[in-house]
Amino acid sequence: MSEFPTHARVVVIGGGIMGASTAYHLAKLGWKDTIVIERHKLTSGTTFHAAGLVGQLRSNANITQLLGESVKLYKTLEQETGLATGWKMNGGLRLACNEERWTEVRRQATTARSFGLEMHLLSPKEALDLWPLMDISDLVGAAFLPTDGQANPSDITASLAKGARMNGARIFEDTDVTGFRVENGRVTAVQTSRGTVLCEIVVNCAGQWARELGAKVGVNVPLVSVEHQYMITEQIAGVTSSLPTLRDPDRLTYYKEEVGGLVMGGYEPNPIAWAADGFPDRFNFQLLGSNFDHFEQLTELALGRVPALATAGVKELINGPESFTPDGNFILGLAPELDNYYLGCGFNAFGIAAGGGAGKVLAEWIVGGEPPYDLSPVDILRFGRNHQDVNWVRSRTLEAYAKHYTIAWPSEEYKSGRPLRRSPLYDRLKAQGAVFGEKLGWERPNWFADPGEVAADHYTFGRPNWFGAVAREHKATRETVSVFDQTSFAKFMLAGRDAAAALSVISAANVHKPPGSLIYSLMLNTHGGIESDFTAARISQDEYYLVCGTGAATRDFDWLRRHIPRGMDARLVDVTSMYSTLSLMGPQARLVLEKLTRDDVSNVAFPFGTWRTLHITGAPVRALRVTYVGELGWELHIPVEFAATVYDALMQAGQALGIRNAGYRAIETLRLEKGYRAFGSDIGPDHTPYEAGLGWLLKMKSGLPFIGREALEKLRDAPLRKKLVCFTVDDPSVVLLGRETLYRNGERVGWVGSAGFGHTIGKPIAYGYVRQPEGDVTDTFVLSGQYELDVATVRVPATAHLNPLYDPQRIRILG
Structure with a gap:
């Protein structure tokens, strides 16, 4: 082993697939002074016992893209390093055993097409042709993704580690991290069993130990460990090396081929937490005791799908703990507590599928100082105050684990850890029929049941039970008056002698308005993308009251704090609870x-x-x-x-x-009719104000500098490659949920971001970006096209609109 260094540019902690992938990509980007510290041996934590399925489709386009980057890497890595990876692109099957699941699968197929991912819908017989061992008597249909596959976790990691070394990175095994040196909000050194190494950046890729490691420097990492079991069989007749991976969510199970036998695992509805009171010492290359009694529920479900399992020999029942998160998404990004502490962890048992792409984007994030594209679904900043209590995190995480293979209903709410954060009106509203949803721990009234109605959500892909109640509330707001409890808004005070100057640098709109003014503004990144929107009330010459979205509380506070110019007298305080x-x-x-x-x-x-x-x-x-x-x-x-x-x-x-x-x-429903943008669905870091129809907000003529201005100056007169457009569907029975594929003149041009029903106009409404990568998306181009929306694989005619469907003077503007 080479001599342990006293200095490194980047210290990556953890020698699993994520640590190896991050180091590999950092070194490939030229950051050769990168070291990986592993307390035992590579893969000895949780990577070595991963099942190794590699799927790509997620509900977010960018996370699907990220998973696709894993596949691209795994296809070429063995050739690059000379080490086998076990990668096989044998495709992936997903089954549906009832009509509701079949609707979900068909909507997933639409999503896949929206994101450019190949996905085919199959009849039961066609599915059987691909996977001959299964019983299809209860099958309604299946989906096949030909570019999915499987890999050997240990081999992939070893190959990534060799690639990292080939490009200049160094890896040190059998090295414990014992502490950190922190100065002025930055980690300046990592203390280890082999000495102290000075550093510029730390990356926590410690897997299920990431929370404990973060706590050493005051960084909260909301993940916990959960037992996850899978069975490995002896050889089974008919199992070939080309057999696709198989997911059978209605039976809570998954399968892949291994040495002529099967790996079968799943996600039981009653998961078992592990290490709630701390981890055993030296838990390296170790598994937990096989829990056959707990696994029996999955075995019984699996026997109904694969009868050959009844006579197959069992090599081993693997019980390996994995790290899981409260929302089922992994964790990337820069921790809000420190200025140079990044995270790549919490992979919810799909670390092999995500590891290649996640390491790539995290390395690009570190090198570029910002994510390469919008990664907010996995950004550490999506968490909030409620995620600081590990008991609350464990409760929610166990619920998320249990839902891994249940149907992902539209608008479905979690039940665990509730109620937590409550408005002073919670009890009053509940007594009046409020049905609450939850966001960042806040209880928020979603709708109100009238006397005689059941005050509860009943989930469906069709028209939901709250449709009529929302119509009543919509009508009252349009015609008389309504009260909305929006206590959960994030609220900040920015005060100090330089408050106006600081906010002016951060804000794309002119904040130099007199006290008493309100300013709706955007915060942009250096590419001109929209990082957030907020409303600012100017309280006095040196004080602003900022109102932001509930779910953006941590993200927006972090962005504002980090971008107050150094040396300015401007103090940011969270006053949400006041x-x-x-x-x-x-x-x-x-x-x-x-x-x-x-x-x-x-x-x-x-x-x-x-x-x-x-x-x-x-x-x-x-x-x-x-x-x-x-x-x-x-x-x-x-x-x-x-x-x-x-x-x-x-x-x-x-x-x-x-x-x-x-x-x-x-x-x-009200804001959809008016055309107001929603952050996260209509606008985000990948969209500029010009593309989103918000160019009128910008202070371009003022000459005042602000973050993103240089990029916007280049984009101002350039052709638009995409444009946010409103669409309506004449058939009121069509249910739009988002991610429907958008076609113009028969060509795929994008997908729907936000969608719903306009109760004033009586039609479904959708917003999506019309894309033309090589052209100019002008108003004429938009309005000259004939549009269709792919709704669960059925194309529905749609009409494009560039003006609001409803104006404040109560005039309908439908063409």
């Missing part, structure tokens, strides 16, 4: 307010785009004249101790006007 937010929306909203305050709320005194302090029943209320539903309204930001009093007063004052409680699902 204020409740009630949104009073609808044409009668002013009448309600006028009954409760002596302050002038007329349009002249209180115009759109401003804020004022109103006094309502003794409470000082920060009222923002803004709307996300397309009607007259105010966001009322209320100190929490006054929230219940103000709510009661609003409901009493609006009673004669027909005031209604309304929830987040109505907000969605």
Whole structure:
């Protein structure tokens, strides 16, 4: 072994597939001064016992792309390094045994086509031809992805490690990390059993030990260990090396070929947590005791699919713990607690499928200082305060594990760890029929059941049971007045002598407005992509009140904090828990307010785009004249101790006007009609303001510098390669959920981001980017095309719109 270094540019901790892949890609990018520290031997943690299935399709285009990068790498890695990887692109089958699952599979096929991934729908007989050992008596259909495959985890890792060394990286086994040196928010050294190594960047790829390793430097890593078992059989007649991998989600099981036999595992509904009280010392190349009693439930399900298992010899029942996360997605990115501490962990038993691509994008993230494309579904910044309690994380993670193979219903909510974060109005709203959803631990009313209705979600791919309730709330907001509890908004104060100057650098809009102004703005990355949107209320010359989306709380705070220019006097404070937010929306909203305050709320005194302090029943209320539903309204930001009093007063004052409680699902249908953008589905880091139709927000004429300006100056007069467009479908029975494939004149040009039903216009609505990589997506180009949406493999005619479907003057603008 080479001499242990005293300095390295990057220290990667963990010698599993993720650590090896990250080092390999860093070295390939020229960062040769990279070292990997492994406490025992490569793959000795969890990689060595991974099942090795490599699937690609996910519900997000970029994560599907990332998994596709794994396949590209595994196809060529053996030739590059000379070490076998066990890679076989033998395809993957996914079965459906009932009509609801078949609907899910057909929608997955649509998603695959949207993302450019080949996926074929098969009859039971066609599936049997590919996998002759199975019983198809209960089969409705199947999907086949020809580019899926399988690999040998240990061989893949060894090959990646050799490739890393070939390009200059060094790997040190049998080396314990004992501590860290942290100075001014950065790790400056990693302390090990072989000495201290100074470093510029640390990458935590420690697998199921990543949480404990992060805790040493105050970094929260929300993952826990769960027992995961699979069985390896002796040779079975008819099992060939070309047999595709098989996933049978209705029977909770998966299969792959191995040395003429089968590997069979699955995801049981009653998973067993492991190492809840800490890890055993020196748990290297070790497995847990085989739990045949617990595995029996999967065996019984598997025998119904593969009868040959009944007489097959069993070589071994592998019980290997794996790291799992609360949402089933893995963890990448820069930790919010430190300035140079990256993570690549929490792979939920698909580390082999993700490892090649995840190592690539993480290396590009480290080298480039930002992710190569939008990776928010796996970014560590998606987590929040609720994820700091490991007991809560374990409860939610076990639920996510149990749902791994259940049907992924539209709008399905988790049940574990609830309720946690509650508005002061939670009990009042629940008593009035509120059906709550959860986001970042917050309980949020999704819809309200009327007396006699069941206040619960019933999931389906068709029209859901809450459709009528949302229609009522939608109608009340359009015609009278509604109250929405939006207490979960993330809320920050930015204060200091240089607050305006700092926010101006971060914001793409002009924030140099007088106190009393509201500014809707975007935060952009250096490529001109949209990192977030927010509303800023200018409180005084040196103070702003910022309102951001619930799910973006950690992400937005982190972005703002990191991008305040060094040396400026601007302090950012999270004040989310100090204020409740009630949104009073609808044409009668002013009448309600006028009954409760002596302050002038007329349009002249209180115009759109401003804020004022109103006094309502003794409470000082920060009222923002803004709307996300397309009607007259105010966001009322209320100190929490006054929230219940103000709510009661609003409901009493609006009673004669027909005031209604309304929830987040109505907000969605209302904003779709108005054309307001939603971050994460309509806008994001991969979309510029020009592509999203938000160029009017930009302060390009001001001459003021801001992040992303240089990129936008180059893009301003360049042809648009994609453009966000609204679509409607005339058939009201069509259910649009997002990710439907978009066709123009019979050619695939994109997919749907957000979708729903417009209860005012009576039609399904979708938003998606029309793409023309080699052309110019002008308004003329958009409107001259004939469009179809692929909905669960059925093409439905659609009409394109460039203007809102509904305007604030209550005029419908349908062509």
